[in-house]
Amino acid sequence: MKADYPAVLDACxxxxxxxxxxxxxxAETPRLYLPKWSNEIMAEVTRNLTGEPWKKTPAQAKHRVDTLRAHFPEAWIEGFEPLIDLMKNDPKDRHVLAAAVSSGTKLIVTYNAKDFPASFLQPWGIERKGPSTFPIHLYELAPGIVARKLRRTGSKHRYSAGRFA
Structure with missing residues (x-):
């Protein structure tokens, strides 16, 4: 199974x-969706990782971003900057919506519902899902694959500070 529908993962x-x-x-093989993000989203991830509550070193945060770049080279969205001023959502998150619009992505995964109200997403045909709702959606699409992937998670995080960050 290979799912090619993209979803922008917000920095949160x-x-x-x-x-x-x-x-x-x-998003790994067998892929259930295509993760998408931008350099701006990753800059925010880096700021979040080096601040409270994670307190990672700049080197650890950089390693996380470098790991994501290596594992998901197709995830990076570029060239969306001219669209930022057209977005009507919260100014600090307009770059996220602009990246989604530019890449043809129809879904943003974020905790941040207040900065991505449906009324500002609908004109672009974009939906917002919370990070707990999104995996449920994936489970509804492919319950066996999601269950197998979840069973493999647990003791060691693949993208964590130990092995990859």
């Missing part, structure tokens, strides 16, 4: 390691 869902690991495993 990538620092918590158990969540990030789960979301990213769902």
């Amino acid at each position: 869902v990538l620092p918590p390691m158990p969540l990030a690991d789960t979301l990213l495993r769902m």
Whole structure:
């Protein structure tokens, strides 16, 4: 199975390691979705990782981003900057919506519902899902694959500080 529908992962869902690991495993072969992000999203991930509550070193944060670049080279969205001023959502998150629009992505995965209200996403045909709702959606699409991937998670996070960050 190979799912080619893209989903932009907002910066808030990538620092918590158990969540990030789960979301990213769902994007590995057999792929259930295509993760998408931008350099701006990754800069925010880096700021979040080096701040409270994660307190990672800059080298650890850089290693996380480099690992994501190596494992998901097709995830990077570029050339969306001219669209930022057209977005009507919260100014600090307009780059996320612009990246989604530019890449043809129809889904943003974020905790941040207030900065991505449906009324600002609908004109672009984009939906927002929370990071707990998104895996449920994936499970509904492919319950066996999701169950197998979740069984493999647990003791060691693939994208964590130990092996990859």
